[in-house]
Amino acid sequence: MASRSTGVARQLLTAAPGASRTLTRTAVPVARSFASSASHSNQSTSSSVTLDQLRDASRTLPPTRSSSSSGSANVESSNAAAAIEEEQFVLPNCLLPTESLKPTHGIHVATLHLRSYxxxxxxxxxxADFARRAAFAIGIPASGVAHLPTRTSLWTVPRSPFVHKKSQENFWRKTHSRAIKLFDANDQVVDRWLHFLRIHALPGVGQKAELFRYHEVGVGDKLMEEAKALQRSSSTPVSEDAADKKEHVAEASAPEGSSAETIKKLADGIVEKEMAQEGSAEQK
Incomplete structure (x- = not known):
């Protein structure tokens, strides 16, 4: 019995590590298989997620491309419309920089002085800008606007003539000036330009034009001849009137005898005419 028990114990002892080994051997592969299955499941889940994402992305990519293409088309159409609008929209001349013609010969014709307080x-x-634009429109070469020195005037007057006579008051006045020169233009064109500026003058702006006229040599003799001709034409009617007045005065101042003689002569002439008419009638 003792031997049997010892044999059974030995069998149990030998079976226990084997069972543990088998258990461990079976357990380890199970654990490995579980881990591998878990890893596979994770990989499958991760891969499935990425595939889904890729599928979704592949499904959503064409619309994004179309939307981007449509957006680019919209942007291009808007840019084209803006370009067309920019081409159609033209700024008025008053907002553009002032243009001026260059002098051809450099002959100084006139100078316009503008003044204001x-x-x-x-x-x-x-x-001043309006005057330059008008000169460019007419075709007159003009210079830029020159800023002349500002004149400052000061008046000191008593504040009051009676009580506050000792206290004084100061008055300042600043006069601003501008100048524009004109070149290579006809006299009539310059006069027309100045007339246009006088018509469209602004309040508070004074104008003063300095004109330079160029004539041929010998113009003084021509002017003297014209002046003499005017004097002669004006003196002839005066002389005729003076002669008529002298005749009337002479007739009025003649003596009474001379007037009687003239009357007698007139009467004799009338009688002779009547006698001649009667003689011609008798002959017929």
Missing amino acids: ADGLPNLDLF
């Missing part, structure tokens, strides 16, 4: 300074600059 401090209150009319905006109108002064505006009218």
Whole structure:
């Protein structure tokens, strides 16, 4: 019995490590298989997610391309429309920089002086630009706007003539000036330009034109001849009137005897005419 028990114990002892080995051997592969299956499942899930994402991306990519293409088409159409609008829209001449013609011969024809006080300074600059634009439109070469020195005047007057006579008050006045020179233009064209500026003058802006006229040599003799001709034409009617007045005065101042003689002569002439008419009638 003892031997049997010891044999059974030995069998149990030998079976226990084998069972543990088998268990471990079976357990390890199970664990490995579980881990591998878990890893496979994770990989499958991750791969399935990525595939889904790729499929979704592949499904959504064409619309994005179409949307991008449509967006680019919209942008291009909007740019084309903006370009067409820019081409169609033209800025007015008043907003464009002032143009001027270049002098051809450099002959100074006129100088326009513009003046205004401090209150009319905006109108002064505006009218100077307007004058240059008008000269360009007519075809007169003009220079730029020259800023002349500002004149400052000061008046000191008593504040009051009676009580506040000792206290004084100061008055300042600043005169701003501009100048524009004209070149190579006809006298009539310059006069027309100045007339146009006088018509469209701005309040508070004074104008003063300095004109330079060029004539041929010997113009003084021509002017003297014209002046003499005017004097002669004006003196002839005066002389005729004076002669008529002298005749009337002579007749009025003649003596009474001379007037009686003239009357007698007239009467004799009338009688002779009547006698001649009667003689011609008798002969017939």
